[in-house]
Amino acid sequence: MAARGRGLVFLPTTPLEINELQYVEDGLGYAFNDRNLLALALTHQSYVNEHPDAPPVSNERLEFLGDSIVGMVVAERIFNGAPELPEGDLTVRRSQVIRKETLAAAARSIGLGNWLVMGTGESTTGGNLRESNLADAFEAVTGAVYLDGGYDQACSFVSKWLGQHINEALESETRKDPKSLLQEYLQANGKQPPRYELSSQSGTPHDPVFTINVLIDNKLIATGKGSRKVDAERKAASEALEIFISLGNADDF
Secondary structure, X not given: OOOEEOOEEOOOOOOOOHHHHXXXXXXXXXXXXXXXXXXXXXXXXXXXXXXXXXXXXOOHHHHHHHHHHHHHHHHHHHHHHOOOOOHHHHHHHHHHHHOHHHHHHHHHHHOHHHOOEOOHHHHHOOHHXXXXXXXXXXXXXXXXXXXXXXXXXXXXXXXXXXXXHHHHHHOOOOOOOHHHHHHHHHHHOOOOOOEEEEEEEEEXXXXXXXXXXXXXXXXXXXXXEEOOHHHHHHHHHHHHHHHHHHHOOHHHO
């Protein structure tokens, strides 16, 4: 096992002992009632893969739970912090906070990468520095805090480590058209810019109706209609944003 010192666990490749988790708690700013939950939150799937004799449990289920909790806390903070903003604007600001890069930055502030229990292969290739692993670990720890202490404790934890990012999102420009909002949302989630295509034109020369499709990664996402092409594009963009809101993540489409 790699060296472990006071207040720091450096690249462990075996599960942390229960008493060692106090050092992790000091970094998190939260004391667990059940430290087994914290140990689980810090166990990467690569460790399980390399140790078939160990209990086949990693932090992936806690990550699933924590993802929803982080989204809820951030959405609530932004909703209450910007009562004048419409839904599309709120969605973009939430996406700025809950994207992988932001969660990884919070994990680095805590030092989670130093405590992640990984398989040797993942550890030796810099797995503790990988943004996806750090973001997943932050979500997993959030899920563990929720199970251990309830929603209020999880809310406090998320607000502590993402509060600055939430404030920055709230202070950003407040009103943009749906096309700009959709492009920002996609950019924040690592997607290519949207592409708009004319699907059909109907009506009369004096009262035309344009139907516009919006495509993302060459997939048809939504359709909008309007008396001008730009209006149809805006409606298609708004529809696409609503779809992503219902999914919770652009990657799920």
